[in-house]
Amino acid sequence: MPPRNQTFLQACRGERPARTPIWLMRQAGRYMPEYRAIRAKVSFTELCRSPDLCAEVTLQPVDYLGVDAAILFSDILVVFDALGIDVRFEPSPVIATPVRTAADVNALQWGDPHTELSYVYNAVRACKRALADRVPLIGFCGAPFTTLSYLVEGQTSREFEHIKGMIFSAPAVFAGLMENMTTLLCEYLRGQVLAGVDALQVFDSWAGALAPADYREHVLPHLARLVDFTRNLGVPLILFVRGNANLLALAAELPAEVIGVDWSIDMDQAVAITGPNRVVQGNLDPMLLLGPAALVERKAREVVAAARHAKAHIFNLGHGISRHTDPALARHLVEVVHSA
Amino acid sequence: MPPRNQTFLQACRGERPARTPIWLMRQAGRYMPEYRAIRAKVSFTELCRSPDLCAEVTLQPVDYLGVDAAILFSDILVVFDALGIDVRFEPSPVIATPVRTAADVNALQWGDPHTELSYVYNAVRACKRALADRVPLIGFCGAPFTTLSYLVEGQTSREFEHIKGMIFSAPAVFAGLMENMTTLLCEYLRGQVLAGVDALQVFDSWAGALAPADYREHVLPHLARLVDFTRNLGVPLILFVRGNANLLALAAELPAEVIGVDWSIDMDQAVAITGPNRVVQGNLDPMLLLGPAALVERKAREVVAAARHAKAHIFNLGHGISRHTDPALARHLVEVVHSA
Numbered sequence: 072m073p074p075r076n077q078t079f080l081q082a083c084r085g086e087r088p089a090r091t092p093i094w095l096m097r098q099a100g101r102y103m104p105e106y107r108a109i110r111a112k113v114s115f116t117e118l119c120r121s122p123d124l125c126a127e128v129t130l131q132p133v134d135y136l137g138v139d140a141a142i143l144f145s146d147i148l149v150v151f152d153a154l155g156i157d158v159r160f161e162p163s164p165v166i167a168t169p170v171r172t173a174a175d176v177n178a179l180q181w182g183d184p185h186t187e188l189s190y191v192y193n194a195v196r197a198c199k200r201a202l203a204d205r206v207p208l209i210g211f212c213g214a215p216f217t218t219l220s221y222l223v224e225g226q227t228s229r230e231f232e233h234i235k236g237m238i239f240s241a242p243a244v245f246a247g248l249m250e251n252m253t254t255l256l257c258e259y260l261r262g263q264v265l266a267g268v269d270a271l272q273v274f275d276s277w278a279g280a281l282a283p284a285d286y287r288e289h290v291l292p293h294l295a296r297l298v299d300f301t302r303n304l305g306v307p308l309i310l311f312v313r314g315n316a317n318l319l320a321l322a323a324e325l326p327a328e329v330i331g332v333d334w335s336i337d338m339d340q341a342v343a344i345t346g347p348n349r350v351v352q353g354n355l356d357p358m359l360l361l362g363p364a365a366l367v368e369r370k371a372r373e374v375v376a377a378a379r380h381a382k383a384h385i386f387n388l389g390h391g392i393s394r395h396t397d398p399a400l401a402r403h404l405v406e407v408v409h410s411a
Numbered sequence: 412m413p414p415r416n417q418t419f420l421q422a423c424r425g426e427r428p429a430r431t432p433i434w435l436m437r438q439a440g441r442y443m444p445e446y447r448a449i450r451a452k453v454s455f456t457e458l459c460r461s462p463d464l465c466a467e468v469t470l471q472p473v474d475y476l477g478v479d480a481a482i483l484f485s486d487i488l489v490v491f492d493a494l495g496i497d498v499r500f501e502p503s504p505v506i507a508t509p510v511r512t513a514a515d516v517n518a519l520q521w522g523d524p525h526t527e528l529s530y531v532y533n534a535v536r537a538c539k540r541a542l543a544d545r546v547p548l549i550g551f552c553g554a555p556f557t558t559l560s561y562l563v564e565g566q567t568s569r570e571f572e573h574i575k576g577m578i579f580s581a582p583a584v585f586a587g588l589m590e591n592m593t594t595l596l597c598e599y600l601r602g603q604v605l606a607g608v609d610a611l612q613v614f615d616s617w618a619g620a621l622a623p624a625d626y627r628e629h630v631l632p633h634l635a636r637l638v639d640f641t642r643n644l645g646v647p648l649i650l651f652v653r654g655n656a657n658l659l660a661l662a663a664e665l666p667a668e669v670i671g672v673d674w675s676i677d678m679d680q681a682v683a684i685t686g687p688n689r690v691v692q693g694n695l696d697p698m699l700l701l702g703p704a705a706l707v708e709r710k711a712r713e714v715v716a717a718a719r720h721a722k723a724h725i726f727n728l729g730h731g732i733s734r735h736t737d738p739a740l741a742r743h744l745v746e747v748v749h750s751a
Contacts, residue, residue, distance in 0.1 A: 227569075232698055232733055239702030282674050282696050282729075315675050316657045334622050335655050356622050358572055362579030389622075393572055 072204040074269065079140040079207050082383040083270060083307035083328050085350055091375055091384055092139035093408045094209070095401060096357075097391030098132035099144045103398050105131045115160045119145055120190045126197035133206055136402050137409075140207050140270070143198055143263070145191055147213030147274055148221055150259055153187040155180055156222070169225030171233055173244045181251055184259040191259075195266035210268030212259055214275035214312070215252045215297065216290045222248075231280040238281075238289050249293040257300040264304045271301055272309040272331070275322075279314020286318055291325075298325045309352055313390065319344050334389025338377035351381045354389035360396045360404065367400060368407050375411040412544045414609065419480040419547050422723040423610060423647035423668050425690050431715055431724055432479035433748045434549070435741060436697075437731030438472035439484045443738050445471045455500045459485055460530045466537035473546055476742050477749075480547050480610070483538055483603075485531055487553030487614055488561055490599055493527040495520055496562070509565030511573055513584045521591055524599040531599075535606035550608030552599055554615035554652070555592045555637065556630045562588075571620040578621075578629050589633040597640040604644045611641055612649040612671070615662075619654020626658055631665075638665045649692055653730065659684050674729025678717035691721045694729035700736045700744065707740060708747050715751040 074080070078088035100106055106128050110118065118124050129144045148158045151166070159165045170176055185192075198208050212218070221227075223234040237245045260271055275294065278286060294310075301308045311331030312322040323330050323345045332341040332353035345351055359370050371386070378384035386408045392401065414420070418428035440446055446468050450458065458464050469484045488498045491506070499505045510516055525532075538548050552558070561567075563574040577585045600611055615634065618626060634650075641648045651671030652662040663670050663685045672681040672693030685691055699710050711726070718724035726748045732741065 229567075229569075230698070230733065232701065232735060235696075235698035236701035236735070239699055239706060279675065283677050283680075285696070316655065317676050317680065335619065336657050337623050340623075340657065356575075356625070358570070358575035359579055361572065361576035366579060393570065395572060395576070 074202075074204050074207045076139055076206045079385060080269060080307070082350060082385045083309075085328075085382045087383050090409045091386050091411060093386035093405055094138040094140040094142065095132065095136070095388050095392050095404075096142075098136065098138060098142065098401075099128045100392065101394035102392055102396040102401070103131055103135065105135070115146075115162065119149055119194075122190065122193040122197035125194035126201040129198045129208075130201050133202070135398060136405050138206070138405055140209055141198060141202055142209040142211065142272070143191075143195060143268065145194065145211070147211070147218060147276075149188065149191060150184065150212065150218060150255060151222070153182040153184045153255060153259070155182065158221075163227045164221060166221060166225045169233065170222050170248075171237065173241065176244055176248055179251070181255060184255060185262050188259060188262065192262050192266035195263055195268055199267040207269035208267065209270045209272055209309075210260065210263035211272040211274060212256050214273050214278070215249050215256060215293045216281075217275050217277045218256065219248055219252055220277045220280065228277075228280075231277065235280065238285065242289065245289065249290070253293045253297050256297055260297075260301055261304060264306055268306065270307045270309065271304070272311060273297065273327075275310075275312040277314065278312045278318050283315070283317045283321065287321055291321055295325055298327050302326065309385075311352070316341070323349060329385060331387070332389065338374045339380070342378060342381045345381065347380060348382050350383040350385070351378055352385040352387050354387070355404075357388040357390050357392050357396070360393065360400050364400060364403055367404055371404055371407050372411050375408060414542075414544050414547045416479055416546045419725060420609060420647070422690060422725045423649075425668075425722045427723050430749045431726050431751060433726035433745055434478040434480040434482065435472070435476070435728050435732050435744075436482075438476065438478060438482065438741075439468045440732060441734035442732055442736040442741070443471055443475065445475070455486070455502070459489055459534075462530065462533040462537035465534035466541040469538045469548075470541050473542070475738060476745050478546070478745055480549055481538060481542055482549040482551065482612070483531075483535060483608065485534065485551070487551070487558060487616075489528065489531060490524065490552065490558060490595060491562070493522040493524045493595060493599070495522065498561075503567045504561060506561060506565045509573065510562050510588075511577065513581065516584055516588055519591070521595060524595060525602050528599060528602065532602050532606035535603055535608055539607040547609035548607065549610045549612055549649075550600065550603035551612040551614060552596050552603075554613050554618070555589050555596060555633045556621075557615050557617045558596065559588055559592055560617045560620065568617075568620075571617065575620065578625065582629065585629065589630070593633045593637050596637055600637075600641060601644060604646055608646065610647045610649065611644070612651060613637065613667075615650075615652040617654065618652045618658050623655070623657045623661065627661055631661055635665055638667050642666065649725075651692070656681075663689060669725060671727070672729065678714045679720070682718060682721045685721065687720060688722050690723040690725070691718055692725040692727050694727070695744075697728040697730050697732050697736070700733065700740050704740060704743055707744055711744055711747050712751050715748060
């Protein structure tokens, strides 16, 4: 059964539904007391691996906020289970054995996501059952570069010196790693679609680590292969390349149905780059939700107004919601966007 | 006596010297064994407070690399000495008592930089004596927003949730803090010029924490006052607003003699924004110095070629040099730029 609330999928197709659809990146998370109640009982990793609990937290913001899409509760780093690599969340992710040399790369065991990540697919099915066709379900993965940046750096990085060192000093090693990671992610996304997701988002969260010319040379061809692959999966793709507004023009060269826009660029300027024939998603600064309701209302309406020049618009934050957000204000934002 | 090597100051004035001047942000630092030898004996804070040792490390890259300007060895956070606020370097800066509420702000004691920071002015004089007019000496400070981001966050931040929370929820408190910090920084820069620096650089290193519209509303007026103030000091100003290429156009609205460009934008695009009548500084990605010499040569020449469309160009990295850099490759970069 198609979801009864079609506004998100209509916007993905470039139609302009009666009201602007909205969901919030990281909408299932620590700012919600219902989420914290579950995390008081299980670790982040246990939660990701429990399909029923995933479904429960995936639905929390659908119930409370009234958003127009659910996004599978998971993490971009679970794909490392297909390589037998342990990730600890402390709470930032830490990989005890980062992959930095050609020998490290050669020693990697590339497993099959369809067996190693079956718990994700079970979570997708549990979410779809629990949603009972209320709103669409979004699946996701990290982009090849962002996923590898964790593998090579071993943790969240500021300077990305290890992966940039690899790109500049051993470009063939890096390219081989990107090739294998892209193939794995293609299969992982295919599995999510087979399990039932209605749309996909690819997060290149650390794209901003690279200058535009280097991103074009070393990253974009692999990302293009991933985007091309998803076009045969039958669901729309949201491509979110974060952290450098100069990369937006590069992202917009790829045929993803929707271009995600982060908060670092004003929406009118983003639409000037992506053009009138493109669907955009974004881009309220999540930290604005630490301010008063009147400011949130004004800024949200500015985003909606600026995005009218795009082909269609899915409202979202320009980055994940802060854990310090008042859930009531997030709910108010949803109402404001729906009535804008 | 004016410095004998005038190429840097000529470029600041918009002239095109016979060869492109170059210096490297954080050129006195951990990648140099001569620097590490001194740091083995004294802490970072002791080093900043010792004029003779400051002069010694300030001159190390002048001697070894052959750069066309020296930059005072110091830290943007030493200004907190004028507020009686302790900063520990662990090695990232940590302020044990961050300033987050209106009460915190009201309790601040704004001291006089001319007494509390006299050790910096003594370091300037020691550097000038040691340089013996070989190359110009650059003084610097953090921009008001960047300096305050440390004061409010208490440490290097990723999300800047405390200072952004203050901006959005208590804009008048933030504006008052910016006002006072800007006044302090004006006086601090004046003191550096009186002590003998030949040029100034203002680092808005964390500008990219804010969306362009918010930067314009909450930060730019204060930065404009600082820039205007320096115009009466008789030395050129380099304004370096880092972390979001969309802020480059805002920075270029201010009448600083030189606009610093970070590595996140291709230089040809940066020059298209700053225009043919502006002097630019930058912008090689420092991580390129982790790659082979041939790549550094090619990328450096691309930057020099792209910057020919600016009024003048001071070559620099687009961010501080990495501590993993081979000093010999940094020296080679200087030769490449001088012969480009």
